[in-house]
Amino acid sequence: MSDKERFKIGDCVAFSLSYMTYDSKGARVLVTSKSRLLKGIIAGACYRHEGVNHPGGNSFDGEMTEYEDPWFESTKRHFLYKIKEGMMNKEHLALPKDIKLIEPFKIPILKTHQPEYTEAWRKMMSEDSKNWPRDSKGRWAKLGEPNV
Numbered sequence: 001m002s003d004k005e006r007f008k009i010g011d012c013v014a015f016s017l018s019y020m021t022y023d024s025k026g027a028r029v030l031v032t033s034k035s036r037l038l039k040g041i042i043a044g045a046c047y048r049h050e051g052v053n054h055p056g057g058n059s060f061d062g063e064m065t066e067y068e069d070p071w072f073e074s075t076k077r078h079f080l081y082k083i084k085e086g087m088m089n090k091e092h093l094a095l096p097k098d099i100k101l102i103e104p105f106k107i108p109i110l111k112t113h114q115p116e117y118t119e120a121w122r123k124m125m126s127e128d129s130k131n132w133p134r135d136s137k138g139r140w141a142k143l144g145e146p147n148v
Contacts, residue, residue, distance in 0.1 A: 007081060007096070011042045012104045015083055015094040020048055027052045030078050032098055040083040041107050043091055050076040086111030 007013065018032045029050050049072070056070035081099060082091040088110045133141040 007042045007099060007101070009042050009044065012039070012102050012107075013042060013081075013083060013094075013099045014039050014102050015081075015092070015100070016098040018078075018080060018093045018095050018098065020050075027075075028072075030095075032095060034098075038083075038085060038092065039102065039105065040085045040092065042081055043084045044082040046080055046082060046093070048078050048080055048093070049074040050078070 014037045016032055016034050016037060018030055020028055021031050023029050027050070030048060051072055051074040054071050054073060056068040058065070058067050078095065080093040080095060083094055083099075084091055084107070086108045135141045
């Protein structure tokens with residue numbers, strides 16, 4: 001990896017998400033989602049391995065043979081950066097080729113993916129909730145229960 005591709009902890013970046021999964025044959029592979037770019041801050045780096053899990057167990061060829069422990073056969077190793085979208089959020093993984101440096105920004109404490117609601121939408125929901133059935137104590141009644 002060249003010096004251009006190295007990122008330091010604390011760099012603000014835009015990245016495509018990468019994750020480990022299993023293919024149809026049961027082999028562990030790395031997949032990169034290019035559907036959208038996320039923004040975050042570099043929190044570290046790690047290696048992840050592609051390969052095949054061998055279950056091990058007892059082999060039986062007419063006679064009982066020794067027990068074989070399960071093992072992992074690594075076929076490829078990937079260097080990945082750990083990136084956080086918020087200080088309390090979990091780390092996402094990204095390949096160095098899928099990361100771009102961006103202007104520094106203030107990282108939130110906890111990044112949520114909840115949409116911003118307009119004031120008109122909030123008012124409509126407030127008016128709508130006044131029509132929901134309530135029990136004798138003013139709590140919302142469960143659907144199907146008679147009002148008490």
